[in-house]
Amino acid sequence: MLKPLLTRLIQHLLAQNSWAAELLQPYGGKQARLIMPPFSATLVVLEDGGLALAGESAEVDASINIPVPVALRILAGDEGAGTAAVITGDTEFASVLASVLQGVSWEYEEDLSRVIGDVPAHEISKFGRNA
Amino acid sequence: MSDNAKTHFGFDTVDEQDKARKVGEVFHSVARKYDLMNDVMSAGMHRAWKRFTVEVSGVRPGDKVLDVAGGSGDLSRLFANKVGPSGQVILTDINASMLAVGRDRMIDDGKAVPALQCDAEKLPFPDQYFDCVIVAFGLRNMTHKDRALADMQRVLKPGGRLLVLEFSQVWKPLAPLYDAYSFKLLPLMGKLLANDADSYRYLAESIRMHPDQETLKQMMLDAGLGKVDYYNLAAGVVALHKGWKT
Structure with missing residues (x-):
């Protein structure tokens, strides 16, 4: 049941970043392998512009290989680091997907507010941002 | 000895012309307790x-969705929410009792979803009409799965998707446990909960006779779909196949 859970998580993140669906929609049905050693996953673009983990027999159209040093630079907020990822296959599709993945942000304050209310969620988020 | 073509009905071999009637009897029998089942x-x-x-x-607002062998309408209800008022969902089933359950549910939910009794092997819809066709836990009961898949492919628009959710081949190490559950516990529960052990035994047997993941994928490709991928759910107890019409 890992794939349904991760797919739901991905779709939740994309719903918070509605700009992404418009970029991805032309690539509905395309599949890309994302390799970030030691992890890898295959993603499929859905026809509504969403993303999901691909199934067991996916045939990838592109692959995006992100070496660990590049991944660390991306996590540190280096916007230019994405250009150092190694893309093979359908490069146009992979470039769009990579830019979406790099641009997606988690609106954690909004999610937290549903559980504990607006004011505590805002205070916790503020504390996190200042820490 | 009959010269008629044969097919499976659970572990039994029956004349092809008799299968639909026998499956119909099972579902007439379980219709009112289908959710429980x-x-x-x-x-x-x-x-x-x-x-x-x-x-x-990947269904979007405004899309047209066909729910084949839709039974109690669970998926039609979910898809109706997804396509919104500008879209269209049509619920179909060959079995009048099952269709009545689904139709009544939709009405109770305030959803205007047409319910149509028809054979999945001869769908009464034009070519290239739907964005998505779904068959959930229905394909294994069909007499000619190849014909049904071909007809579902026919009514899809180019770029449309056929989704097949069905019991499949479980991960091998779990097979003995799953067999014990299916052939011992399931008929017993069927007897206790629905007083209908035979129908539940058929359901367990029909699952075993259904093609495994790779075989079904090939059948979907043979039916004319351009690309097929599948997800194993619960270690392969169920598989979701998604095929794209190119």
Whole structure:
């Protein structure tokens, strides 16, 4: 049941970043392998512009290989680091997907507010941002 | 000895012309307790499997969706929410009793979903009409699965998707446990909960006679779909196949 859970998580993140669906929609049905050693996953673009983990027999159209040093630079907020990822296959599709993945942000304050209310969620988020 | 073509009905071999009637009798028998049956067979997980099916369908507001062998209308209800008022969902089933359950549910939910009794091997719809066709836990009961898949492919628009959610081949190490559950516990529960052990035994047997993941994938490709991928759910107890018409 890992794939349904991760797919739901991905779709939740994309719903918070509605700009992404418009970029991805032309690539509905395309599949890309994302390799970030030691992890890898295959993603499929859905026809509504969403993303999901691909199934067991996916045939990838592109692959995006992100070496660990590049991944660390991306996590540190280096916007230019994405250009150092190694893309093979359908490069146009992979470039769009990579830019979406790099641009997606988690609106954690909004999610937290549903559980504990607006004011505590805002205070916790503020504390996190200042820490 | 009859010269008629033969097919499977669970572990039995029957004349092809008799299968639809026999399957019909099973579903007439279980229609009123269908939800209970699904919950018992899947330990309630069928709801999560169906939700996942809708999530990976890629269906958008305004799309046209065909629910084949839609039974109690679970997926039609989820898809109706997804396509919105500008879209269209049509619920179909060959079995009048099952269709009545689904139709009544939709009406109770205030959803205007047409319910149509028809044979999945001869769908009464024009070519290239639907954005998505779904068949959930229905394909294994069809006499000619190849014909049904071909007809579902026919009514899809180019770029449309055929989703097949069906019991499949479980991960091998779990097979003995799954067999014990299916052939011992399931008929017993069927007897206790629905007083209908035979129908539940057929359901367990029909699952075993259904093609495995790779075979079904090839059948979908043979039916004319351009690309097929599948997800194993619950270690392969169920598989969701997604095929694209190119």
